[in-house]
Amino acid sequence: MKSSKTFTCLVKYELDLNQLEHFREYARTWISLIEKYGGTHHGYFLPGEAGDLMPDPTFSFPGLGKQGPDNLAVALFSFPDVESYENYRRLVVDDPLCKEITEKFNAAKSFIGYERNFLVPIFR
Numbered sequence: 001m002k003s004s005k006t007f008t009c010l011v012k013y014e015l016d017l018n019q020l021e022h023f024r025e026y027a028r029t030w031i032s033l034i035e036k037y038g039g040t041h042h043g044y045f046l047p048g049e050a051g052d053l054m055p056d057p058t059f060s061f062p063g064l065g066k067q068g069p070d071n072l073a074v075a076l077f078s079f080p081d082v083e084s085y086e087n088y089r090r091l092v093v094d095d096p097l098c099k100e101i102t103e104k105f106n107a108a109k110s111f112i113g114y115e116r117n118f119l120v121p122i123f124r
Helices: 017-036 082-092 096-108
Strands: 007-015 040-045 072-079 111-119
Touching: 007 017, 007 082, 017 040, 017 072, 017 096, 072 082
Parallel strands: none
Antiparallel strands: 007 072, 007 111, 040 072
């Protein structure tokens, strides 16, 4: 069995655009919880708002690129190894802040679906 190594979790959320303020609260809370339990959070990223100047998403490879969905948000966070991640998962469920934000999510449903991938980095 290979030894455990650093990995990053990518979570893609399908947002309810009517609940963005609730999602922002959810995101801020999870940033602090992941960091409290040994992870490194790289942030949540949401679509720009009306009036934000953004570049053309199709410029790199004409004919291949396309604009992604307007209701997509992503989160990226890393753990040094699987053991650290499993420890976080065990501990966070009993954290009062985790329980509170889960209750708020269940009431507001700020996202309607998500996908999760675990990724390892490529460096030079």
